[in-house]
Amino acid sequence: MLAPWRSLLSRNLHHNRSKPHSRYFQLATVTPEGYPANRTVVFRGFFDDQQNRLKIITDARSAKIQELEHQSQAEICWYFTETREQFRIMGNLQVVTCTEQDPTLQKARQSTWYDLSDAARSQFAWPDPAKPAASKSAFEVKSLDANSPAQNFCLLLLTPQKIDHLQLRGDPQQRCLYTLQDDQTWLTQPVNP
């Protein structure tokens, strides 16, 4: 059974579908020093399972990887500009790398790689991120094989534990919390905005 907040999220994705940025959200993690880190990432759909896991991709060379080793909890803030609704999605973020042993997860990593555009795949052959800027020619890389993920290509799976849904439209604004219980059912609590 789908979690109760899934249909709300689907409705927002549908109503904001004319805007490519409606599939972007901000992902917050914590650095090894205990500081917050926050960046925009692309929603790559849901992993097809019962846990409502969201798919994100990243590069093994990215700072996110070290941060998640230290603290695997993350919080997504997803604001839909057309409908004016916000979803804060708190949960555990799992990294699926080239050494992943679980065949289902490794298959998910491969199919996510396959579904990328050529341009998105090429970025995994770019020079090391956040290092001093390389020459333009270093970014002129050939297309990578869609059937064979780059070694540094990682799939991230966020398993939601708590959702804070806010609708700015309406008087007053509407806010509702969804919390995953020990029995894997969702507790729904309307709260003050």
Place this chain on the structure above:
Amino acid sequence: MLAPWRSLLSRNLHHNRSKPHSRYFQLATVTPEGYPANRTVVFRGFFDDQQNRLKIITDARSAKIQELEHQSQAEICWYFTETREQFRIMGNLQVVTCTEQDPTLQKARQSTWYDLSDAARSQFAWPDPAKPAASKSAFEVKSLDANSPAQNFCLLLLTPQKIDHLQLRGDPQQRCLYTLQDDQTWLTQPVNP
């Protein structure tokens, strides 16, 4: 002198001015438990000083306040949807409350309150945020005095220490780091995206 990234931010605010959401950004903090927290807030302009401080407002009853007592570092992720540029702004976040003794900061708190819309001010008389939803009538509050900030009205001032500017347009993408040095000058480093 303005920090070198200020003009880039101004250019984005100008080019995205038709979109009210271009003045919203996502603010990441760390909870007392060490988890990341992330929510959309409104940019209220720069504080008029040499430190390039960004103004945000919040309610003393908000979870942010406790989080900032524990960890005052925060990271803003500001994505401009029209120009496709992202600013990650890391810095220290100071809370200016009703008991603030510094006259300049207290004056800034009062003028920020004065500049709010009636509707925005009224929210500070709403029932406690995140508590079980109160009846609709509890949200029907009278206009608050523009000259006298609500006790629970807080001004937040973020002092930037590091900026990570990414331009998605362009081939390859352009990325540049700006880091505040001990001598209060900014180090500019073009890096790989």
